[in-house]
Amino acid sequence: MNKFFPQGSAVVCLLGALLLPTLACAADDPAARMDALEAAAKSAQSAGDNAWMLTSAALVLLMTGPGLALFYGGLVRKKNILATMMQSFTMMAVITVLWAIVGYSLAFGAGSPFLGDLRYLFLNGVGAAPNADYAGTIPQQTFMVYQLMFAIITPALITGAFAERMKFSAMLLFMILWTLVVYFPMAHMVWGKGGFLNAFSGGAVPSFDFAGGTVVHITSGVSALVCALYIGKRVGYPESSTAPHSLVLSFIGACLLWVGWFGFNAGSALAASGLATSAFVATHFAAATAALGWMFAEWIENGKPSVLGGISGAVAGLVAITPASGFVKPMPALLIGFLAGLVCYFMVTVLKHKLGYDDTLDAFGVHGAGGTLGALLTGVFATNAVNDALKDASGKPAALGLVDGHTAQIVNQAIGVAIAWGLAIVGTFIILKIVDATIGLRVTKEQEIEGLDLVLHGEEGYTMES
Numbered sequence: 001m002n003k004f005f006p007q008g009s010a011v012v013c014l015l016g017a018l019l020l021p022t023l024a025c026a027a028d029d030p031a032a033r034m035d036a037l038e039a040a041a042k043s044a045q046s047a048g049d050n051a052w053m054l055t056s057a058a059l060v061l062l063m064t065g066p067g068l069a070l071f072y073g074g075l076v077r078k079k080n081i082l083a084t085m086m087q088s089f090t091m092m093a094v095i096t097v098l099w100a101i102v103g104y105s106l107a108f109g110a111g112s113p114f115l116g117d118l119r120y121l122f123l124n125g126v127g128a129a130p131n132a133d134y135a136g137t138i139p140q141q142t143f144m145v146y147q148l149m150f151a152i153i154t155p156a157l158i159t160g161a162f163a164e165r166m167k168f169s170a171m172l173l174f175m176i177l178w179t180l181v182v183y184f185p186m187a188h189m190v191w192g193k194g195g196f197l198n199a200f201s202g203g204a205v206p207s208f209d210f211a212g213g214t215v216v217h218i219t220s221g222v223s224a225l226v227c228a229l230y231i232g233k234r235v236g237y238p239e240s241s242t243a244p245h246s247l248v249l250s251f252i253g254a255c256l257l258w259v260g261w262f263g264f265n266a267g268s269a270l271a272a273s274g275l276a277t278s279a280f281v282a283t284h285f286a287a288a289t290a291a292l293g294w295m296f297a298e299w300i301e302n303g304k305p306s307v308l309g310g311i312s313g314a315v316a317g318l319v320a321i322t323p324a325s326g327f328v329k330p331m332p333a334l335l336i337g338f339l340a341g342l343v344c345y346f347m348v349t350v351l352k353h354k355l356g357y358d359d360t361l362d363a364f365g366v367h368g369a370g371g372t373l374g375a376l377l378t379g380v381f382a383t384n385a386v387n388d389a390l391k392d393a394s395g396k397p398a399a400l401g402l403v404d405g406h407t408a409q410i411v412n413q414a415i416g417v418a419i420a421w422g423l424a425i426v427g428t429f430i431i432l433k434i435v436d437a438t439i440g441l442r443v444t445k446e447q448e449i450e451g452l453d454l455v456l457h458g459e460e461g462y463t464m465e466s
Contacts, residue, residue: 042137045137049137049272050142052267053143054142054146055263057145057263057267059259060146061152062260063260065089066256067253067257069084070252071311071315074245074252077164078462079460080163080451080452081246082453082457082460084159086168087171090171090172091159091175092152094175095152096148100123102121103151104123104148107187108134113204114185114196134270138270146270154220157221157363158178160224160360160362161223161225161227162360164452167440167441167442170436170442174432178427181427182428186219189203197416200389207375207415208323208327208400209323210378211265214323214420216367217367218368218375218420218421219420219424220367221368221372222420222421222424223427224367225357225363228357228358233358234360235448257318261322262280265280269326275326278326286317287321288334289338290337290338291311291314293317293342294313296341312362316345317340319367320344320371321337322374323371323374324374326386327381327400328381336377336381339373343369344369344370347362348366351365371420372421375417376410379409381401382403383400387400443455
């Protein structure tokens with residue numbers, strides 16, 4: 001006999017006594033009973049969705065700190081580890097304040113097709129009530145804080161391009177201006193109500209981007225390339241050794257990124273739903289094949305696969321599947337990941353050296369190239385068998401990508417990619433000019449040789465004193 005049974009019986013009896021009048025009334029009024037059941041079901045759905053979205057928000061924040069901070073920190077020389085990690089950490093603080101004051105409103109206020117209005121300035125009206133324009137089953141405040149985490153990691157990704165040579169003050173000013181000029185408008189165009197590229201809100205060019213291929217990865221990756229070209233190479237590059245000082249840290253960071261990416265992509269379903277499951281599976285599958293693709297290419301060319309190649313490939317696959325994750329089946333996800341591993345390997349190991357630019361941690365080769373590839377392939381493999389939210393004139397699920405017979409979607413995806421590239425190039429170049437003219441961008445040659453940990457922060461990442 002279950003020793004808890006007598007206590008359980010007592011509880012059941014007590015609940016029955018308390019609820020008996022209500023049950024009797026419901027039995028007398030079937031309509032009231034159905035209303036009560038529907039209300040309970042909606043409350044349960046809302047609670048479940050909210051729990052998943054808060055978890056996803058935490059997972060996306062985990063991607064920046066400690067994920068990206070460790071990944072980037074291990075790839076630089078040991079004299080620059082703290083300065084590199086501090087850049088990601090600082091974004092967690094600065095972008096949060098900027099988002100609370102004006103960023104959320106500019107990204108998700110109705111406004112124009114290119115930028116939101118100021119209706120949510122200082123988070124006015126952003127509370128427990130859902131916003132049906134974006135997520136009808138969770139508090140708007142949950143949606144707001146979830147989207148904040150995307151705004152945090154995007155500029156942090158750019159820091160990989162100018163690692164080991166930019167002043168902290170210049171980085172801070174640049175990132176604030178960049179987020180205002182590039183990120184917020186792009187986020188509104190793709191995800192905001194009435195956005196120019198928002199396929200689900202009447203956008204003029206319906207471009208699919210489930211979780212940030214254009215908004216996050218193309219803008220940050222292309223901006224990273226502009227930064228690398230404008231700021232110039234590190235002292236001694238490529239003659240002097242600039243090998244990663246701790247692949248162990250980078251390995252841990254990459255694994256944290258992989259796990260956090262489930263919140264990034266599956267969380268973009270904005271509900272604990274079947275679509276979230278589909279995006280979760282696609283994300284994991286693409287990361288796996290991309291890691292293998294990069295390692296195989298490296299194995300063939302160099303005779304052995306490397307740890308750095310494996311983790312770089314996984315990140316490339318995660319980047320490429322981001323725009324497609326809520327639109328594609330598992331098998332296309334495997335293909336997208338594998339192609340991303342090969343393409344990004346070529347960009348990092350071949351094209352970068354041929355062109356001679358110093359993108360320190362390959363932000364462009366992975367995020368710019370991988371995001372572009374993924375956005376274009378979304379137009380090929382997107383299917384209403386996975387995402388049926390978009391309807392045609394008759395109310396049936398609309399054809400999405402080439403596999404559904406909608407060839408024109410590839411053109412829409414290319415337009416979205418072109419806009420992201422253009423905004424990133426022009427906006428980044430202008431901001432760099434402004435920052436350079438006002439406070440200067442680079443540390444001195446002597447400071448760079450000494451290391452940014454001591455020069456900028458007065459600390460060292462490693463001390464051997466007992």
